[in-house]
Amino acid sequence: MRKILEVRNLSKIYGKGCPRCIESTGPEADTNMCPHCGSVVAIHDVSFDLHEGEILGLMGESGSGKSTVVKNLYFDQTPTSGSARFIEEDAKHEMFNLNAAQQRRLRNQRFGMVYQNPHLGLNFGISSGGNIAERLLMSDVSHYGEIRERAKELLSRTEVLLSRMDESPAAFSGGMQQRVQIAKALATNPPLLYLDEVTTGLDLSVQARILDLILEIQQERNTAMIVVTHDLGVIRLLTGRALVMKYGRVIESGLTDQILEDPQHAYTQRLVASAL
Amino acid sequence: MQTPILKINGFAKHFTLHEQGKQIPSSHNVNLEVYAGELTALIGPTGAGKSSVLKGIYRTYLPSAGEILYRDRHGELVDLAQADEYRMLQLRHEEIGFVTQFLFCLPRQSTLDVVAHPLVVRGESRESARNKAAEMLAALNLPERLWSISPATFSGGEKQRVNLARGLVAKPRLLLLDEPTASLDPVTAERVIGIIEGIKQEGVAMLAIFHHPELTHRLGDRVVELTPPSASLTTQAIDQQEKVYA
Ligand SMILES: Nc1ncnc2c1ncn2[C@@H]1O[C@H](COP(=O)(O)OP(=O)(O)OP(=O)(O)O)[C@@H](O)[C@H]1O
Ligand SMILES: [Mg+2]
Ligand SMILES: [Zn+2]
Numbered sequence: 001m002r003k004i005l006e007v008r009n010l011s012k013i014y015g016k017g018c019p020r021c022i023e024s025t026g027p028e029a030d031t032n033m034c035p036h037c038g039s040v041v042a043i044h045d046v047s048f049d050l051h052e053g054e055i056l057g058l059m060g061e062s063g064s065g066k067s068t069v070v071k072n073l074y075f076d077q078t079p080t081s082g083s084a085r086f087i088e089e090d091a092k093h094e095m096f097n098l099n100a101a102q103q104r105r106l107r108n109q110r111f112g113m114v115y116q117n118p119h120l121g122l123n124f125g126i127s128s129g130g131n132i133a134e135r136l137l138m139s140d141v142s143h144y145g146e147i148r149e150r151a152k153e154l155l156s157r158t159e160v161l162l163s164r165m166d167e168s169p170a171a172f173s174g175g176m177q178q179r180v181q182i183a184k185a186l187a188t189n190p191p192l193l194y195l196d197e198v199t200t201g202l203d204l205s206v207q208a209r210i211l212d213l214i215l216e217i218q219q220e221r222n223t224a225m226i227v228v229t230h231d232l233g234v235i236r237l238l239t240g241r242a243l244v245m246k247y248g249r250v251i252e253s254g255l256t257d258q259i260l261e262d263p264q265h266a267y268t269q270r271l272v273a274s275a276l
Numbered sequence: 277m278q279t280p281i282l283k284i285n286g287f288a289k290h291f292t293l294h295e296q297g298k299q300i301p302s303s304h305n306v307n308l309e310v311y312a313g314e315l316t317a318l319i320g321p322t323g324a325g326k327s328s329v330l331k332g333i334y335r336t337y338l339p340s341a342g343e344i345l346y347r348d349r350h351g352e353l354v355d356l357a358q359a360d361e362y363r364m365l366q367l368r369h370e371e372i373g374f375v376t377q378f379l380f381c382l383p384r385q386s387t388l389d390v391v392a393h394p395l396v397v398r399g400e401s402r403e404s405a406r407n408k409a410a411e412m413l414a415a416l417n418l419p420e421r422l423w424s425i426s427p428a429t430f431s432g433g434e435k436q437r438v439n440l441a442r443g444l445v446a447k448p449r450l451l452l453l454d455e456p457t458a459s460l461d462p463v464t465a466e467r468v469i470g471i472i473e474g475i476k477q478e479g480v481a482m483l484a485i486f487h488h489p490e491l492t493h494r495l496g497d498r499v500v501e502l503t504p505p506s507a508s509l510t511t512q513a514i515d516q517q518e519k520v521y522a
Contacts, residue, residue, distance in 0.1 A: 001362070051362065208384050219396060236380070241361050255335055255361050262337040266294030273295075 003087055004191060004224055005050040010082035012068050015039025025247060027267065032063065032247040042068040043248045052191065053222035057239035057256060059230065064245040066228040070194040074113045075103045108138040112185030116197035118177035121184065122169045128155065128180045129165035135187045154183040158213060175206035182213065189221065196228045211237055232275045236260055244268045279347065280309040281450055281481040287342035289328045301505035302328040308500040310450065315482040317496030324502035326485045330452045334374045335364045349449060369397050373448030375456050379435045381427055387438055388423045394446035412441040415471060417464050432459040444471060453484035457491065469495065
């Protein structure tokens with residue numbers, strides 16, 4: 001499998017920062033807030049690779065920096081330092097050196113994002129079909145009939161009732177909203193998807209169906225995914241490799257079954273034990 | 277002289293539990309060989325670390341010491357104790373199968389799809405993968421009415437057959453079996469034995485743990501006995517030591 005993403009030394013600090021931010025934060029310091037200047041070191045020195053069709057898990061407690069990683073990679077935020085290289089068959093992109101238009105192109109056409117909060121991923125002011133159309137319009141499709149067809153295709157693939165495609169997602173259940181978000185993320189058939197706590201807060205049976213859908217999509221389209229979750233069950237179901245984060249640092253990484261059955265780091269051992 | 281598919285030298289596994297400040301020894305000084313078309317049986321008392329050897333090969337456990345030399349289908353030698361994660365994932369998909377004692381699967385996935393999965397991952401069409409899965413489930417005597425539902429609620433013996441079917445269907449080059457007949461009735465166990473003999477003839481190399489010595493005798497071409505970690509290092513001894521110092 002080809003490598004499609006190479007993230008190196010990614011860091012994001014909220015606040016002015018000072019020379020002692022790094023040494024004063026992290027798992028050893030037991031905080032991500034610098035006691036000297038009050039800045040938050042949300043992530044520091046995060047590195048990993050992602051291959052075509054691979055599902056990588058980011059796990060860790062609330063505030064450990066999981067979402068910050070994907071937000072930076074989706075250009076929702078700008079990292080303080082570090083690099084990310086997105087590798088296509090015929091081109092390599094140094095993601096943080098691209099200009100705004102180039103970044104928008106990657107975001108609209110090559111990446112997809114599904115947020116925990118559907119309000120972030122969907123426009124509730126327009127219909128569900130319209131949400132998908134919007135994304136298609138931002139890429140290369142512009143023929144009305146074709147857009148409507150594609151939207152239908154995507155919504156039926158994610159098991160959203162077509163009879164409701166002209167309603168706003170505001171009227172939908174949480175599970176349905178996530179399906180619309182997934183359909184929208186898939187609209188341009190991107191090779192890379194970011195999924196941030198997509199099943200958190202949903203009923204168990206709804207969760208199970210969404211997790212199945214995600215796996216089916218990965219198998220059908222060979223989509224690479226970064227799955228952010230604090231739910232070890234989701235990590236186990238979906239991912240082949242995983243990174244464990246604490247206070248913005250990656251403290252352990254490996255094959256998912258190994259991390260869950262033979263965790264090396266004291267923190268991971270506690271995390272896994274408490275989930276049993 | 278035939279060369280082994282798998283050769284383990286000086287394998288050891290221990291767990292470091294940080295919270296309790298404990299080292300738990302599991303397997304130590306394990307040496308063994310597995311050949312194509314043969315079954316190597318691992319025997320030894322409980323606590324001798326038999327399952328840990330299988331998990332160490334599959335890298336569900338990180339080996340603490342030793343070499344796990346695997347010869348892949350291109351003849352290349354890989355030390356599974358050191359191989360990178362992507363190499364391990366590739367070998368799991370393409371060459372090494374593991375029938376564990378417990379079945380882990382998706383909540384909504386049908387039994388047929390659970391069993392077909394390893395084939396789908398290898399790029400077979402869903403259709404043909406399902407057909408082969410059905411054949412294997414029938415061979416293992418799992419009632420057809422169960423095929424379309426999730427194994428999540430199955431009995432121990434039913435789950436074990438699903439697990440076996442999934443491990444056997446993809447005909448790996450190396451198959452690791454952890455007590456594959458432990459919760460089966462004698463008739464079904466006999467079928468499983470027949471299937472194991474069959475895939476042995478097809479050239480599959482197997483490393484297996486059996487709960488019953490008779491099976492080791494019937495199926496094992498080689499037998500490797502593990503001894504529990506030396507008495508001074510057993511968990512119990514560490515517990516006692518800690519009590520003394522507490
Ligand atoms: N815009 C911001 N300004 C200041 N601090 C922020 C900002 N966004 C995030 N943080 C902080 O950065 C740290 C990492 O946040 P992040 O959202 O990445 O965590 P997370 O691992 O996704 O947590 P959760 O599981 O709760 O979603 C947290 O301490 C958070 O409070
Ligand atoms: Mg988050
Ligand atoms: Zn600081």
